[in-house]
Amino acid sequence: LEIGDDACDPKQAVAVANKFASDGVVFVAGHFCSGSSIPASNVYEEEGILQISPASTNPKLTEEGGPNVFRVCGRDDQQGLVAGNFLADKFGGKKIAVLHDKTAYGKGLADETKKQMNKRGMKETMYEAYTAGEKDYSALVSKMKNARVDVIYLGGYHTEAGLMVRQARDQGYNVQMISGDALVTDEYWKITGPAGEGTLMTFSPDPRKNPVAAPIVKKFRDGGYEPEGYTLYTYGAIQAWVQAVTAAGGTDTNKVIKALRSGQFETVLGKIGFDQKGDVTAPGYVFYKWSKGTYDYL
Numbered sequence: 001l002e003i004g005d006d007a008c009d010p011k012q013a014v015a016v017a018n019k020f021a022s023d024g025v026v027f028v029a030g031h032f033c034s035g036s037s038i039p040a041s042n043v044y045e046e047e048g049i050l051q052i053s054p055a056s057t058n059p060k061l062t063e064e065g066g067p068n069v070f071r072v073c074g075r076d077d078q079q080g081l082v083a084g085n086f087l088a089d090k091f092g093g094k095k096i097a098v099l100h101d102k103t104a105y106g107k108g109l110a111d112e113t114k115k116q117m118n119k120r121g122m123k124e125t126m127y128e129a130y131t132a133g134e135k136d137y138s139a140l141v142s143k144m145k146n147a148r149v150d151v152i153y154l155g156g157y158h159t160e161a162g163l164m165v166r167q168a169r170d171q172g173y174n175v176q177m178i179s180g181d182a183l184v185t186d187e188y189w190k191i192t193g194p195a196g197e198g199t200l201m202t203f204s205p206d207p208r209k210n211p212v213a214a215p216i217v218k219k220f221r222d223g224g225y226e227p228e229g230y231t232l233y234t235y236g237a238i239q240a241w242v243q244a245v246t247a248a249g250g251t252d253t254n255k256v257i258k259a260l261r262s263g264q265f266e267t268v269l270g271k272i273g274f275d276q277k278g279d280v281t282a283p284g285y286v287f288y289k290w291s292k293g294t295y296d297y298l
Contacts, residue, residue: 002019002020002023002025004016004017004019004020004030006031006032006033006036006040008032008033008035008036008103008157009035009036010035010036010038010039012036013031013033013035013036013037013039013040014039014040014042014043016031016040017039017040017043017044017049018043020044020049021043021044021047021049025049026049026050026251026253027049027050027051027052027241027251027256028040028044028049028050028051028052029052029054029234029237029238029241030051030053030054030234031053031056032053032054032055032056032230033055033056033103033104033105034056034057034058034060034061034076034103034104034105034108035058035103035104035105036056037051037053037056037058037061038056038058038060038061038064038065038104041061041065041066041068041069042066044066044068044069045065045066045067045068045069048068048253048254049068049253050068050070050241050253050256050257050260051065051068051069051070052070052071052072052237052240052241053069053070053071053072053073053237054071054072054073054230054233054234054236054237055073055181055230055233055234056071056073056105057071057073057074057075057076057079057105057108057109057180057181058075058076058104058105058108059075059076059077059108060104060108062075062277062278062279063277065278067257067278068253068257069278070237070240070260070274070278070279070280071278071279071280072233072236072237072240072267072269072272072280072282073181073204073230073233073280074204074280074282074284074285075279076105076108076109076112076180077112078284078285079109079112079113079180079181079202079285080109080111080112080113080114080115080116081112081116082202082284082285082286082287083109083112083113083116083117083153083178083180083202083285084112084113084114084115084116084117084118084119084120085116085120086178086202086287087113087117087122087151087153087178088116088117088120088121088122091122091150091151091176092122094150094151095125095147095148095149095150095151096117096122096124096125096126096149096150096151096152096153097124097125097126097127097128097144097147097149097151097152097153098110098113098114098117098124098126098127098128098153098155099126099127099128099129099130099140099152099153099154099155099156100128100129100130100154100155100156101129101130101131101132101155101156101157101160102129102130102131102132103132103156105155105156105157105182106132106154106155106156106157107129107155108155109155109180110153110154110155110156111155113153113155114127114153117153124153125147125149126143126144126147126149128140128143130156130160132156132157132159132160133160134160135163136163136167137160137163137164137167138167138170138171140164141164141167141168141171141173142171144168144173144175145168145171145173145175149175150175150176151175151176151178152164152175152176152177152178153178153179154177154178154179155179155180156179156182157182158182158183158185158187158188158191159187159191161177161179161182161183161188161199162187162188162189162190162191162192162196163191164177165177165192165195165196165199166191166192166193166195166196168195169195176198176200177196177198177199177200178199178200178201179199179200179201179202180201180202180203181201181202181203181204181229181230181285182201183199183201183290184201184203184228184229184230184288184295185228185229186226186228186293188290189290189293189294192290196290197290197291197292198289198290198291199289199290200287200288200289200290200298201287201288201290201295202285202286202287202288203285203286203288204233204282204283204284204285204286205283205286206288206296206297207232207233207236207268207269207270208227208228208232210268210269210270212266212267212268212270213232213268213269216232216235216268217232217268232268232269233269235267235268236267236268236269236272239265239266239267239268240260240265240267240272241256241260243259243263243265243266244256244259244260244263244265245259247259247263260274260278261274261275261276261278269282270282286298
């Protein structure tokens, strides 16, 4: 087993991909961030390595990627459709700020959500980019507070979302935070504390609730680890690959690709398959709510 850490950085992702290729890796369960998966996928295509991402949701990954690229998660055009409709249905007449972190994932998700919200006749009050990795977003928070923004829709990751919520509460500003699947991690609550109460986000159905996943969930918990977020999606990606290898009679990439495109696989995510682009055929997105340190269906 080879492990690589790309730190969600496109250049590091290519370096990791090249190292995997030189080490003779035949399958990669990754990467996590879309901005890493997309450039890494070019290396894997050239080297004949199969890639199944557990978490990269930008449509470009499978729209523009090679035949070796798959994912077990949904896509931002699906996620944005659900989020855009939710904003239009639940927050009509409210002031919405759409924010993004300029990454392939964050901007892609924000734009898909904005597109559907606009299609429903709802116009955002503010559309802003911010820089990920900063510690102080109080100026942006103040700008939204002065504009009387009621709801933030954030395309980005949990760290910056958590800091913004906390800094908003510090200003006595009870804005509603809504975001995507990147907030489905306990790290979000570690940043926000009680300030994160009521945060909403989209994510695929929680695989921890699948009866078929119970034995592996127990193993994780017995080992002191909570299999939150995309943990079980990674496990499911590996299960699908193993079953496809068995069906193909070996790890030859072209044969495994054919098996993945034509088969159905029993995983902790339930029974899944893949379409001709490499996208998973599985249930779409639902809304979750953070409350008292945990998240559950809204």
